[in-house]
Amino acid sequence: MILFENMSVTYPDQDHPALDGVELKIGEGELALVIGPTGAGKTTLLRSVNGLVPHFSGGRLTGRVLVEGRSTSDHRPRDLADVVGFVGQDPDATFVADIVEDELAYSMENLGLSAPTMRRRVEDVLDILNLHALRQRAIMSLSGGQRQRVAIGAVLTAAPRLLVLDEPTSSLDPISAEEVLAALSRLVHDQGVTIVVAEHRLERIVHAADVIVHVPGAPGGVRSGTPAEMLAISSVAPPIVRLARVARWDPIPLSVRDARRLAPGLLRRLPASPNSGRRPSPTKGPVVASVRRLAARYGRLLALDDITLDLAAGEVTAVMGRNGAGKSTLLRHLVGLRSPQQGTVTVAQRKPSALRPAEAARLVGLVPQDPASMLSADSVAVECTDADHDASLAPGSTRAALERLMPGLRDDMHPRDLSEGQRLALALAIVLAPAPPLILLDEPTRGLDYIAKARLTTMLRNLAHDGHSVVLATHDVELVADAADRVVVLADGEIITDGPTREVVCHSPGLASQVARILAPAPWLTVAEVESALTAPRSEP
Numbered sequence: 001m002i003l004f005e006n007m008s009v010t011y012p013d014q015d016h017p018a019l020d021g022v023e024l025k026i027g028e029g030e031l032a033l034v035i036g037p038t039g040a041g042k043t044t045l046l047r048s049v050n051g052l053v054p055h056f057s058g059g060r061l062t063g064r065v066l067v068e069g070r071s072t073s074d075h076r077p078r079d080l081a082d083v084v085g086f087v088g089q090d091p092d093a094t095f096v097a098d099i100v101e102d103e104l105a106y107s108m109e110n111l112g113l114s115a116p117t118m119r120r121r122v123e124d125v126l127d128i129l130n131l132h133a134l135r136q137r138a139i140m141s142l143s144g145g146q147r148q149r150v151a152i153g154a155v156l157t158a159a160p161r162l163l164v165l166d167e168p169t170s171s172l173d174p175i176s177a178e179e180v181l182a183a184l185s186r187l188v189h190d191q192g193v194t195i196v197v198a199e200h201r202l203e204r205i206v207h208a209a210d211v212i213v214h215v216p217g218a219p220g221g222v223r224s225g226t227p228a229e230m231l232a233i234s235s236v237a238p239p240i241v242r243l244a245r246v247a248r249w250d251p252i253p254l255s256v257r258d259a260r261r262l263a264p265g266l267l268r269r270l271p272a273s274p275n276s277g278r279r280p281s282p283t284k285g286p287v288v289a290s291v292r293r294l295a296a297r298y299g300r301l302l303a304l305d306d307i308t309l310d311l312a313a314g315e316v317t318a319v320m321g322r323n324g325a326g327k328s329t330l331l332r333h334l335v336g337l338r339s340p341q342q343g344t345v346t347v348a349q350r351k352p353s354a355l356r357p358a359e360a361a362r363l364v365g366l367v368p369q370d371p372a373s374m375l376s377a378d379s380v381a382v383e384c385t386d387a388d389h390d391a392s393l394a395p396g397s398t399r400a401a402l403e404r405l406m407p408g409l410r411d412d413m414h415p416r417d418l419s420e421g422q423r424l425a426l427a428l429a430i431v432l433a434p435a436p437p438l439i440l441l442d443e444p445t446r447g448l449d450y451i452a453k454a455r456l457t458t459m460l461r462n463l464a465h466d467g468h469s470v471v472l473a474t475h476d477v478e479l480v481a482d483a484a485d486r487v488v489v490l491a492d493g494e495i496i497t498d499g500p501t502r503e504v505v506c507h508s509p510g511l512a513s514q515v516a517r518i519l520a521p522a523p524w525l526t527v528a529e530v531e532s533a534l535t536a537p538r539s540e541p
Contacts, residue, residue, distance in 0.1 A: 001162060001194050002026040002049060004222075006063035009044055009053055018044045020219040022063070026196060026211065028161070031188045033209035033227070034198040035236050038449045039419040040217035042198040043089075046164050049196060050084040051077045067162065081111065085155030087165045089447070091148055100142075100150050101135045107158045118157075125153040128191065129183050144323035145176025149183055156187075163187065165197040169204055170446045171369065173322045173475045174510055177204050184208070200449050202238035203478065203514045206231070207255040227254055236449050239478060239514040242527045246534060259518045266530075267522055274529040285313030288437045288469040289334060289364070294343035296329050296493075303329045305493040307343070313437060316460050316470045318480040318501070320511060321490035327473035328369075330490070331440045334471070335366040347438050361391050364438040365431030367424070369446060372415065374427045380418075381411035387430040402429035405459055421452035428459065438469050445476045457483040481505055481513035481525040501525070 004024040010017040019041045026032045034042045047053040051072040054061040065072040068083055077086070088094065097103040104125055108118045126132045129149045134142065139150060148168055155163065165184075169177035185208055187193040196213075199205050206212075212230035214223050223230070228251055231241045240259055244252040247266045253259040289311040296304040304326045311317060319327045332338045333345045336352030345351065347363045355363070368374065377383040384398040391397075402409060406425040415423060424444060431439060445453050453476075460483045463470050474480060480487060480501060487504040489497035489511070497504055506516050506523045515524050524530055 001028040001030075001068065002196070003066040004048075004063070005066070007048065007065055008062045009041075009048060009059060011057065011059040014059075017219070019048075019215075019222065022222045024213065024222060024224055026194065026213070026224070028194055029188065029192045030194055030210040031184065031208060032194075032196045032211045032213055032224070033202075033205060034196065034213045034215060035202060035230070035234060036215035036449075037217055037236055038200075038421055038447065038452050040215045041222075042215050043166055045213070045215060045222070046086075046166050046196060046198055048072060049162070049164050050080050050086045051075055052086070078110075081107065081158050081160070083160055083162060085152075085158060085160040085163045087148075087151050087155060087163070087168060089166045089170065091151030094151060094154070095139055095147075098138055098140075100131065100137050100139060103139060103150055103154050104157050107154055111158060121157045121159065125156050128156070128186060129153050130179075143176055144172045145179045148172065148176070148180050152180070152183065160193075162194045162196070165195070167199055167447065168197060169199060169201060171323075171443055171475070173320075174204075174477065176323055177201075177475075181205055181208060200445075200447065201476070201478075202236070202450075203240060206238055206240075228252055236451065238450075239527050240518065243515055243518065243530060246527060246531045256514065256517050263518055267519060270522070270524070270530065270533050273523055274525070274533060284315055285467060285469075287311065288313050289345070289347045291330075291333070292344045294330075294333060294340055294345060296326075296333065296338065296341055303493050304333075307493075307495060309488065309495070309498075311438065311469045311471060313467050313469050314464050315486060316464050316472065316484045317486045317488060318484035319471060319473045319488050319490065320475070320477075320480065323475075325490040326493040327490055328442055329493075331366060331442055331471070331473050334438065335364050335440055336360045337366075358390070358392055361431075361436065362434045363436050364440065365434070365436045366440040367427050367431055367442065367444060369443040371420075371423045371427035374430060375415040375423065378414055379411060380409055380413050380415065380426060383415060383426060383430070384411075387433060391434045393433055398429055398433040401433045402426060405429055405432075406455075419452070420447035421449075421455060424448070424452075424456065425459075432463075437467070438471070439463060440471045440473075442473045443475070444472060445474065445479050453479055453482075477505070477511055477513050480511070481516065482528070487511070 004022045007022040008017045008020045036042050044053055048065050055076050061073055095103055096106055104122045105118055126135060168180055184195055188195055206227055209227050211224055212227050214230045214234055231237050241252055249262050287310045291307050291309040294304055294307040321327055339353040352360050352364055375383055377386055387398040388395055405428060460470055484501045487501050488495060502523055502525060505511055505513060513525055515526055
């Protein structure tokens, strides 16, 4: 189905190839999961399958990539549309119609298919992806998981035999992610479609993979094999695999079901409850921000309803809930981008929406879902200098903050050449330099691998230790289990749960970390907790 023969890609202005000497074969009807560290070349590998690399990326591709015998060097993406469907990291950027049914028909109109064929294929895709009830809905009114399924459907109507997806669940809540992954599984098993997917949240998908393509970032290092074979050598591994390594399970289980069968033996080696491996709950400092009876609407849609909340210094608070629950709207009120329609929001006893930008930056900082949207200069040094000027800070303040977060980042690097983790660190440094007491992050792990997430966890804990109040709006249950002290769960704009992380995570199947689900009902959250307990010296009876 897909054949890479000594394929290498070198981008313009780059001294070293992004991929080098790739030899790879993916068979028909397989779900191939592409894994590897951030910046290793996974997106380059995916985009080379339908010719986006090199036809749109520029640069030079040597060797060959063959898709059903067609060379992607000789065929542009539109020439491969009947064979390859591609869904990128941001499906919203690909929509051209307002209504679901119109979006599904668009690609077929470009292919010049007859009206009866178009109607039949639209109905088929509505059935396959369970979209019938949404056919006349406005796309922008849909949840994240529904929009992702529409994006997949829009390429499926062209009847490709191969579907390529780049991080399809990165911005989705667990339930929406399950909807998308269930749809992909049906396509593989019921329709025989070949799927190649890159995903950082491996805990969501690794159990469904037939083959794993490991992209380590080293020249000639791309390899493929069974999930067990590849995860045994990969530095990027989901919690279930890291738990298996700590517990010395062999073979490594890839599903929670299989791991739970092995859990009783591990639990016998563990104390009844965790007492180490995680920082203790902090002593709460003074209240930094207060929300009282806050309500917000977008037209007739009630986004927030009677929200009352206090945020304390020294605490990491995770705000969770389904897509559309009101998380980002709450953050926008806290940072002052929206004025309350009802109720009040204060930070350090001041209303952020009434302040000038420079004043607000000293009270509260927000890192948006796409940190790159904060960056506009052509080097790290200029970004830092501009940030100092905009916030009326002493020269070098932002650079010093960046050095604390990510030491050694070169001044001459262009922000577009940074990894996702490096861009996040730079954006966070810009927010941190004015030393605001309240720091907000909206989906901070989008595009981050497990190694980068571990660094982020350390950053967040250090910020809380330094006296900041940190708020995360996130779907990433693993980040919450590692970093958060408190979890606030929103549903339909209301707070339905507010409590300590261990209590909320261990008692909510939809929000539970992988370790919590494997070892339930014992209250363990993370691999670090288990490892610490196993290696702790045993007291003599």
